[in-house]
Amino acid sequence: MKQASVKERVCRNCKRIVSDDTCDVCGSTNLASTYQGLLIVLKPESSEIATLLKIKKEGYYAVKVK
Numbered sequence: 001m002k003q004a005s006v007k008e009r010v011c012r013n014c015k016r017i018v019s020d021d022t023c024d025v026c027g028s029t030n031l032a033s034t035y036q037g038l039l040i041v042l043k044p045e046s047s048e049i050a051t052l053l054k055i056k057k058e059g060y061y062a063v064k065v066k
């Protein structure tokens, strides 16, 4: 089976889904290629789950990082 052309990875530090080698939120290079669940944060300031996960920037986040 063929892999997707854009390789998605997840920051182990803040769980943000990134397509680069560095996380654009916390600057970490500790990325995982396997994750479970997808969390879309549109308004971090008014989202309970974002507050709980300490997410301050909108975007895509993984629920669980392996």
Ligand SMILES: [Zn+2]
Binding pocket: 011, 012, 013, 014, 015, 016, 023, 024, 025, 026, 027, 028
């Ligand atoms: Zn990060």
